[in-house]
Amino acid sequence: MLRLDNVSVKAGDFSLSPVSLSMHKEERHVLLGPSGSGKSTLLEAVIGFRKPHGGRLFLDGRELSRIPVENRGIGYVPQRLGLFPHLTVRQNILYGIRIRRVKEPKYFELAERLIEEVGLGPLVSRYPETLSGGERQRVALARALASAPRLFLLDEPFSALNESLRRELWILLKKLLEHNKIPTLMVTHDLEEAFFLGERISVLIEGKLHQSDAKTVVYRKPATVEVARFLGVRNIFPARILGKDHSCLILNCPVLKTRLSVNRSHNDHAVPEIGDEIMVGILPELVYLNHIDRSDASSQVSLKGEVIDSIDTGRGINLQFRPEGCDVALDVSVGLREAVSVNIGKAEVGLAAANLFWVPKTKR
């Protein structure tokens, strides 16, 4: 399918370090990262709007560098959609078929089916300026898919929409992609969008690919401090390796004033040596508040302390837990159902080895 071999791109003062990744057939792959990380630049290199500075791109085994944009067979939805304002909805959707002078009925049938699938039937004679935000997104999706592309690229297409409309369109897009079996590479800075729509996620930060993994791995076991911080993990602390066995690393974590054990291998980093300094982290959702969950008690390290703050986010409660004698606080998230039994004051948390992750210490 799509393969990037050490693709680097320069765009003005910005440069994207060599990126290597591959997508298999029908995969939904998300390029995730903060603004200015090079996601859109990489996407533009794939479609052909930017010439890579180095490396090679392959689509279905064909090297793309000598293939012009119009012959790559890549569907594209840009951030601002680029709906053709002088054409009606139907003319927009049929543009690709007409411009390539395609005669086979199957393409027209596909276009008609897509018009129905995205619910644009009654709007086909309207011009884009008369459509709502959600309707415009649907036209852009249908237009890109109507040419039966071999690869589908989306550049933050839902960033300008409100929450409920975005969720509605995520569901529609997921359904469309599953139904039409089109491999998709999508750019977003939105974690929820990435995890909802993606199967695999590549995290780009400051022009560098930090991690490319299945979405659950990226979230639960970030590969670098930068990825962890971008994912919003604040529970990340320096630790020194005291020992290791066949499955775990034994760590001393001075800021939490405790020893911890963490699974030794969960990413591509070489297992560090005894005495090395690393960073250890845990997602706030995976910190057990003792009076809520004791199921993993055998592999847990318990920390006594107190809940010093509690913030209701609407979808759950974010707690600040300070272990006894420590200056730092752990982020702890609990669901709304569990929240009723949480009070400010004394508490105990459990950190299970399987839920902890480690990353090499960032050199600064």
Added chain:
Amino acid sequence: MNFKRFTVASALFIFVFYGGLIASLAYFLDGRVLWETLFSERTLFSIRLSVVAATLASLLALIIAVPASFALSRHSFPGRMVVDTILEFPIIVSPAALGAILLIFFNNPLGEWIQQNVMTFVFVFSGIVLAQFVTILGIATRLVKSTMDEIPASYEQVARSLGATPARAFATMTLPLARRGIISAFILSWAKAMGEFGATIMVAGTMAMRTETLPIAIYMRLATADIGGTVVLIVCLLLFGLGALYGVRLISSRLAKYA
């Protein structure tokens, strides 16, 4: 006087100044002279010559200006900044100097060769068209470029991703979306060419019934102290100019939908 009154007074001054100058023409406007001058063979020739030359010059300018402004708007290439700057060349150099440059050019070996082997320009109709073309090319390109700058490149990018070649993307996206700006650029260039005097007189001279465009006819009538006839021709030129501006306004409002 507060600031608002000062700004409004400035705006009104412009109207009174130009309007007053135009209105002052009426003092010398005589019905009999108007009729005789307007329908004289010489005036009709001048009008015909000016219209044809300005139309040709404007069309030629657009043929160059449209692709050039697209390149300046969309692509980066060596010398882009220099080309972009030189568009103002006809504005910063006086029309008479522009005409003199042309005349000097046709006296150098390359210019002489062109005159002998390709086309004669000095003191003939083609010289009028060339002088007008040189004067309006930069302006036409600047006007079309400003329209193209307003059209997001994403339309062409999406069109290309859907299978359009660069030329087809330009023809199906940029051109229709820029049509209002292109038509306006044509009309404004045409009006500018109609009024062109300095460069034309240098290249084409002042030959009655041969190279006598409307502005040159005004100059020639004034030189013979024919004030009444001069006023008629000025009004004539004024009507063409105002008609062109009205046309631009009309097109702007009618085609406002897509650009």
